[in-house]
Amino acid sequence: MKKGNLYLIPTRLGDNPPLEVLPMSIKRILEQVDYYIVENEKTARRFIKKVSPSKSQAALKISILNKFTNPEDLHGFLAPAHQGIDIGLLSEAGAPAIADPGADIVAIAHEQHIRVIPLVGPSSILMALMSSGMNGQSFAFNGYLPIDKAERHQAIKQLERRSKDFKQSQAFIETPYRNTKLFSALLNALSPHTKLCVATDITLPTEYIKTYPVSKWKQEQIDLHKRPTIFIIQA
The missing domain is CATH 3.40.1010.10 (Tetrapyrrole methylase, N-terminal domain)
Known part of the structure; x- marks a missing residue:
């Protein structure tokens, strides 16, 4: 059969x-x-x-x-x-x-x-990478970062070093209600020149996708609370 x-x-x-x-x-x-x-x-x-x-x-x-x-x-x-x-x-x-x-x-x-x-259909990870302007030839998806503040800071720094050493885009996600804390942690841990893409509500009417250096993100106001978001960095 x-x-x-x-x-x-x-x-x-x-x-x-x-x-x-x-x-x-x-x-x-x-x-x-x-x-x-x-x-x-x-x-x-x-x-x-x-x-x-x-x-x-x-x-x-x-x-x-x-x-x-x-x-x-x-x-x-x-x-x-x-x-x-x-x-x-x-x-x-x-x-x-x-x-x-x-x-x-x-x-x-x-x-x-x-x-x-x-079957063909949307992948928020790939769509975020497509629209980020970052390296689509070499990239990694890292899932969720640690919740503990110190461990999360260390993980962010490691991803930044990996991006720089291997010229590789590093993507990750967070539970939507913790997005604000992660975004703040990224701005505190990353170098001002490191690029950060924030891709939120992909395919929805509220879709928001921007890539800026961390230094510029510190001047922006953005509400990510409870909004599905992909984060990508490239050092």
Whole structure:
């Protein structure tokens, strides 16, 4: 029997109409797939209904993959694929498996010889880098920086040195309600000449993307509280 496919399905980055930022191929796959692996069932169902209002919600079979999921359960999530059934891996926001727990499922799919098919859609990390004016040939995404003030300061200085030594853009994120503290920490730790890109609310009507030297950022007023933001530095 031919195995089913694992489709990596991107979602929108905010509440704008899905098909303004997603291709029609996403709608087509959502309409043909009933088995899903998602981070949050409620928001996943809402997204599917938004894109395909006529699709039966009762027909959806959903497995939850988040920080509370038992790793021993992951292999079972792909069991339908061995019966020839396609499965969709649906991100909570943006592209699946990028800064997202779905990467573990993708790794297991390769081990089980299940075909992985990535679909086109927004990635806030890549879109921020695209619009930053920084080095897109050599870059690194570093996830979240430490919460502890001293450890965070040290991590920022290390990223700045790495950027300078390797001529490499360094990107990272923060939980939106801690953005203001991180932004302040960046201005305090970085050299005045280091470039900093702040990319906020990407694809939304409130989108804000600016790249300035740290010295100029110190003269700017910006509200990042509870707004999804990518930070990129280049020394």
